Amino acid sequence: MSDDDLLKLFRIRRPSSGGRKAAPGPDIEGKILDAAEFVFGHFGFRGATTALIAKKASIAKPHIYYYFEDKEDLYRAILERAMNMWARDIENLDLTTNIVEILTNYIHRKVDFSRDHPDLSRIYANEIISGAQYIGTFIEKVSTPLLLNKMRLVDEWAAQGMVRPISAPDLFFCIWAMTQAYADFSSQMTIMKKKRVLEEADYDSAKATIVQLVLGGLGLNGKEHSVTAAQSRGASKPAGRRPPTSSR
Incomplete structure (x- = not known):
């Protein structure tokens, strides 16, 4: 199947061929990343081409090489885009306040990400399944230290009797x-629910169900549990553990 056939199949519009090519502007890099998220998400690394990405972004193909060395460099940037979003969620996870609110909000943000960035999520999942060739260093140096810090605080909750003992990672x-x-x-x-696409009600149901499972497993049962910064600092640190492989 040709690039043109793929474009028609996924309704990617070809950029206008008339007139002079526009020079790269401040919004071009974002357009390239958005287009690459779609193309890599639908065709994978091997099936994606910079020609497809340029056409999806409605830009001239040389503009891609103004910002990225090659397809591999662009693919790595897309993976880091996902990791940076997840790292921000982890970094902003303030575990020194209300436990129920903390976990509920975090779960809601994670479901929202799946709703708003399904292609990005699938790209990341395929990369991990393939052995994390392009993103392993980022996980090791950025994501894992962030998660280890949050894991320590969850262990402190358990040590203080605020949640049931649990494996934090x-x-x-x-x-x-x-x-x-x-x-x-x-x-x-969608197949099992006999729907064309998941609807907002499906995501709301997912949020409620996952929150119920997590809070119930921790013995919180929707009750208000708060922890002060002083309590967190005063708890003994848990024994060392093997670091996780990822942080999202």
Whole structure:
């Protein structure tokens, strides 16, 4: 199947061929990344081409090489885009306030990400399944230290009797698996629910269900549990553990 056939199949519009090519502008890089998110998400790394990405972005192909060395460099930028979004969520996860509110908001943001960036989520999942060749260093140097800090605070909650004892890394892994399923496996869900696409009500139901499962597993049951910064600092640090492989 040719690039033109792929463009028609996924309704990617060809850029206008008339007139002079516009010079790269401040919004061009963002357009390239948005287009690459779509193309890599639908065709994978091997099936994606810079020609497809340029046509999806409605720009001249040389503009891609103004910002990125090659397809591999652009692919790595897309993966880092996902990781930076997830890293911000982890970094902003203030575990020194109301526990129920903290976890509820985090789960809601994760489901919202799956709804708003399904292609980005699938790109990341495929990269991890393939062995994290392009994103392993980012996970090791950026994501893992952020998550280790949050894991320590979850262990402190358990040490203070505020939640049931739990494996902190597995808690986060389970949250990621449940929330990201609404992007990575949305096709299965729409088939089984006999829908063309998942609707807002489906995402609201997912949020409520995942929150109920997580809070129930921690013994919170929707009750208000708060922890002060002083309490967090005063708890003993848990024994060392093996670092996780990812942070989202």
